Amino acid sequence: VGDGEVFDVAVIGAGVVGCAIARELSRYPVRAVVLEAADDVGEGTSKANTAILHCGFDAAPGTLESRLVRHGYRLLTAYAAQVGIPVEPVGALMVAWDAEQLAALPRLAVKAAANGYPGSRIVERPELYLREPHLGPGALAALEVLGESVICPWTTTLAFATQALNGGVELRLGTRVTGITPGGPAAPHELATSGGPVRARHLVNAAGLAADEIDRMLGCDGFTVTPRRGELVVFDKLARPLVNHILLPVPTERGKGVLVAPTVYGNVLLGPTAEDLTDRADTGSTRQGTESLFRHGERLLPALVREEVTAVYAGLRAATEHADYQLRGHPEKRYVCVGGIRSTGLSASMAIAEHVAGLLVEGGLGLREGRDPAPVRMPNIGEAMPRPYQRDDLVAADPEYGRIVCHCERVTRGELRDALGGVLPARTLAGLSRRTRAGNGRCQGFHCGAEVRALLAGRVDPAGTGDGTDDGRGGGAGPAPAGDPVRSVTR
């Protein structure tokens, strides 16, 4: 699309939600562009969450969030199996620790049924300790929810973006939207961006923590984002045998509370906290946050807090003054706002995308004759399926999959090479870690950092202005480039 040309749709934000919307749009013969301020997809809230694929059993019945989480859970479960996103259906136990919480469990079972989960059941104390022998003393009973799963949030966003790119959607990274003015009938939206002007007929605001700012640029004023920080602790893989399910607390007004969950990478997570901030960029971990998590952990699973900590991190939920998602179409403005996607956006992402497509149609966008996106198979970075170094066939065909670079996480040169190629190459160390796990292990890159940096430097031009094309060596276990020509612009 040249300077004078107009996109059918511009999506602001390439988090898990914006990428899911881009993938959905790639099914139709429309010209769409995604504008992302960061240098990679999934760099905002989508990279730092609790990584649970919620089935929606505890959402407020009747809300849009409840409907979209439930539907999104089904869509993403099927999609993950199709494209190879690591998911482990470990199930959840919501543990009651006092009489009040115990009394709440039957009510929560009724709520779960109202949300479409008749299968939840009360697990009495003896069974609970049989199933979770390391649980701290004093647990009274639990509500079992079979559907809750753990998922790889990074692969999810990358899979959506890869399919969107393969389907012809343009992705402009390093492109911040700074202003929006109304244009003429042919191009109702004129966007000022750090990468030059962009014109579009329809606009989707999936800007996460900045969704309210974008909304105001469009003359709307329906909500204000208050970043709600969630801090988490990642425990070493030696802690993994300590927990069999996602261990949930009984939720309160302020959120889902502090949980213990296995990860698909073989670690254990403790968190998140919930603290309202004013700074929309403050993703720092704090001493108070970590100490409060350890206090919770001591009660939930005392043996866990004696294990070694691999990392701490924090993410910001895009909370608003409203209880539900701020997801609405403004057909007269040819604009869809996807705001307030607080703590369930990963689970609901595919359903949100479908819903947004419907709202775009109401705004006059012709979305007929949708086709299935060309299939992709994502590299497996989860522990439930064989990793490349474990696959004799792969190593025999390409010895690079047998050369381990990151020994903590068993990441091979072949995987790093693939992640630096393909349609959506990593351009930063963090991007490389999200694609491969390199540097995420117990030594946090102390051992492999130099080699990984050298590989990155060899593949990314120093000015960071490469055009994102593959040199032909990528492939193998990497995202399979397929389908229409790819148009990826990286600044």
Ligand SMILES: Cc1cc2nc3c(=O)[nH]c(=O)nc-3n(C[C@H](O)[C@H](O)[C@H](O)COP(=O)(O)OP(=O)(O)OC[C@H]3O[C@@H](n4cnc5c(N)ncnc54)[C@H](O)[C@@H]3O)c2cc1C
């Ligand atoms: C601690 C925590 C735990 C969570 N746990 C879970 C969980 O277990 N399961 C679950 O389903 N969900 C969970 N969530 C919620 C989930 O992570 C979010 O709902 C989801 O990531 C939101 O995605 P998004 O695409 O809307 O936002 P983001 O990922 O923040 O993406 C928005 C993007 O917009 C870009 N952007 C902003 N302004 C501009 C601009 N002006 N121009 C261009 N680009 C712009 C940003 O750079 C960003 O990349 C959790 C969240 C947190 C914080």
